[in-house]
Amino acid sequence: MSFDYDLFVIGGGSGGVRAARIAASEHGARVGLAEESRMGGTCVIRGCVPKKLMVFAAQAGLMEAEMRGYGWCDATAGRFDWQVFREKLDAELRRLELIYRAALQKAGVTIHDQRARLVGHHEVELADGTRLSARHILIAAGGRPAKIGVPGEELAMVSDDLFLMDALPKKMLLVGGGFIACEFSTIMAGLGVETVQVYRGDAVLRGFDREARDMATLQLSQVGVDLRLGPTPTLLERAGEGVRVSFDDGSAEAFDSVLFATGRTPYTAGLGLETTEVRLKPNGAIEVDEWSQTSVPSIFAVGDVTDRVNLTPVAIREGHAFADTVFGARPRTVDHSLVAAAVYLRPHELGTVGLTEEQAKARGPVDVYSTVFRPMRSMFAGSDARVMMKLLVDPATDKVLGCHIFGPEAGEMIQLAAIPIGMGATKAQFDATIAVHPTAAEELVTMRHPSRRHEGLGG
Template identity: 85%
Template structure:
């Protein structure tokens, strides 16, 4: 059978773009790609990139406080002009979108600026009604914010909407305790918005190391977020030009805006999966094997739509591995067991790789090397903010099982630690590394004795 393409990619985010560019540009495949929104996907257009720029913008108040502690008596953040920032932000996103498009075009990928859905095992149907056939189809549609199922939730914003606001709200409620909710609570409070965050749990960032979670929870309150734990909204209704929120405890409050940040689901609804034999999980995630292949040999999926490890660098790695395997005769898979990540709070970030202390303890005996201290820079300025460094070590072979950092630029630090841990570094090798002084990071190589040992589930 003759096909229009060797590969058709549905989705122009990080994973889909990487797969298409490598398949076409490096391996000579004939590739088509369809994207229903802006090229670059969630990370570039409405996620990682604009969020990080907003985090930079939100630091001015903390920086001016610190500078006054260093003797700059007149240091003031001044007023923040959202329209000026937003204009520069969207100019930068447009620049990045052009770069993504240019990369695909140079590689020879044919771009379709419209929605595409599956129409069988070797065919896709475009929004304009035309169809294209392909020997292989790659689904890379990412995820979308998940509804929580309460009356009036359509009145709330999702994270995508924050970058499009005409003006900052005076008072906002953020619902959730994960990456998105905590980062945007930090951002909005830093930009001067009266920020309330409601989370049903007893500490934010479920799934991270508990000690780090506790520090992150305390920090949110310290930077001005009105963090309310054990609180869940029950309904939203319009109240003039604002929103009135009724909570499960029977109380209600009025806010200028509400942001729902309660997780994301794989974006598979209406994708035409019913025309195939592709299997999905409970939340709509496409089921794939270690090669990112579905139960249909011609259909693959990468990135958040598979709900494996939902991080941009993972989607990129999966897309590249797929292209090398299928079109480059260089078969390889992606190891999802050791993936570093960071939560960009302020002033201190939370970054991690490997097992949490709770996971390590459940696995078996583990030595915990941990320290908490006030870092030089902020302590001199009068801050009580604390840094945490933690290494989890297997006493049987001395291998480092996990690393957790809560501190300034923790994301930058964990990247370097991740290289060593991915290589299987031992605690003795960390100890043999000469410290860089004076830095906060030197604590990672100067913790000589364990602070505690867990004997495991049977201990």
């Protein structure tokens, strides 16, 4: 049978673009790609990149206080101009989008700037009605923000909308306690917005190491976020130019804007999967095996649409492995068991790789090497902010099972720590490494005695 393409990719985000480019440029495949929005996907257009730039912008107030602590008596951050920042941000995102597009075109990928849906195991239909056949189809449609299903929630924004605001609100409610909610609450507070964050749990960042969660929860309040643990919105109503929110504790309050940051769901609706035999998980994610292959041999899926590890570098690695396996005769899978991640709070970030203390304890005996201290730089300036460094070690093998860092540039540090941990390094090998002094990171190689030991679940 003759096909229009060897590979057709649905989705122009990080995973889909990498798969398409590698299949075409390195393995000579005829590749088509459809993207209904902007090239670059969530990370480049409405996620990691613009968010990190907003984090940088939001640090000015803290930098002002630190400068004064170092003797710069007239240091002042001045007035933040959202319009100036927004124009520069838009220009940067356009630049990055053009780079993604140019890379695909250079590789020989045919780009279709419209939505595509499956109409069979080897066929897709574009929004304009055109039907195209492909030997293999890769779904890389990503995920979309989710809401919580309360009346009036259409009055609220989701994270995608935040970068498109015409002006900053004076008072904003953020709903959620995950990394997206926490990052944006610290950003908005740092930009001068009166920020209220509500989360139904007893500490933010569920699923992360509990000690780090407690430090992050405390820091949110210290940087000016009005964090309220327990309440959940039950109703949103229009109130003049703003929104009035009712909560399950009987309270109600008006805000200029409301943002739901309550998780994301795989973007599988409307993909035409009902015309195939592709199986879905209960949450709508596409079910795949270790090779990213669905229950249909010709259809594969990578990235957030599969709901494995929903991080951009993971999607990129999955897309690359798929292309090498299917078109390059170099079969390889992606190990999802040890993936480093960072939460970009301020002033201190959270970096994590491997097991949390709770997970390690449930697994069996574990030695916990942990220290909390005031770092030199901020302590001198008068800040009481604390840093945490933690290593989790298997006492039987001496292998490092996990690392958690709460401190300045923790995202940068955890990337480096992930290398030896991924190689199976032992605590003795960490100890044998000579420290770089004076740094906060030297604590990772100078902790000689466990601060506590768990004998296993219940220990």
